[in-house]
Amino acid sequence: MSIRLLPGDNAPGLKFGQVFNRADLGPVVFDRPSVLVLWNAGCVGCLPAVGDLAEFAEPLGVPVYGVAVLVRDVAATAAAAARGTDKAVLALEERPDTGSGLSRGAVTREWLEASGRDGVPSTYVIDGAGVLAWIGDPEDAKPVIGAVLDGTWDFAAARAAWREAISDDAWVRKHTLREVMDALTAGRMADAAEAIAEAERASPAIATDEQFACIKLDVLARAGDRELEAAAHYVAAAQLFRGDAAVQTKLAVTALHTMPGNLAVARAARQCLGEVVAAEDWEGRPADMQLAATVLLGNAEVQLGLQDDADATLVKASQLAETLELSERTRKWGRSEIERLSS
16 A cells, blocks of 8 residues: 655655756755645646746745646647746656556656645645645645745644545545556556455445445456455445445446356345335436436346346336437447347
């Protein structure tokens, strides 16, 4: 599990893949109060925010580093930097050699994600001893810079405030979801499974998070040799989130299609989907969800050999497919599944 970054911690290093506006910049050493602003070319307000802080900080002798993170298009990022301020160092984070897609480089991982921030611009104030003083939005940084310079900044209070803003459990959840999605996208199933296990060890409460439950099922079901574990997780999660139509639908679509013929899975799906479909507020649910849950209920009944029940459920699904205002993708999927299950 990666280390969480909080005010009061030693600031990580800055690893650049490219510096846009300094030809002779050496390694960054935080030996005086400094400011880091993370930006991206797709963020309209990011570089103006870097420029505003640089204008404020330059007379105070405080360097400002504007580092581009989560970059897809290096050329577009360089073009944006060329239009930016010359009073801040503008650079691109060191990027992994992934070859494609959104890059989560060293600065993204060690600063943005480690601090629990969700996006850019994200600002960090560091004192002259290389200790992180503050994390937040750039428009709120100027008083912090002043307090760090005059020695009145309360590091303990800043640390407590940030930990209250983002709990340890919430941080573990964010970190895990990123790591698992990265691994799934790259087809690294073993790494995804290990990230799931690490998260459960670090924060047992994450087991009650609905998004985590769905992603864990996806990882286990796709692992190939962990069907028993996947089935047990699905049955437990279906019981945990009984009555939650959205979660039941997400869980069932994975479980029923990756573990066909598993009777424990089919029984849990029939019970929990049957409850949400029979709920008084069911007709007020999103149309795509109504069709998907009904089709999945029919799927579970077919797998259990309850043909009369399945026939009745699939008739209802057919009616929904023709009468509800559905996305074309859902309508096409529903019709295909109804035809398959009815044959």
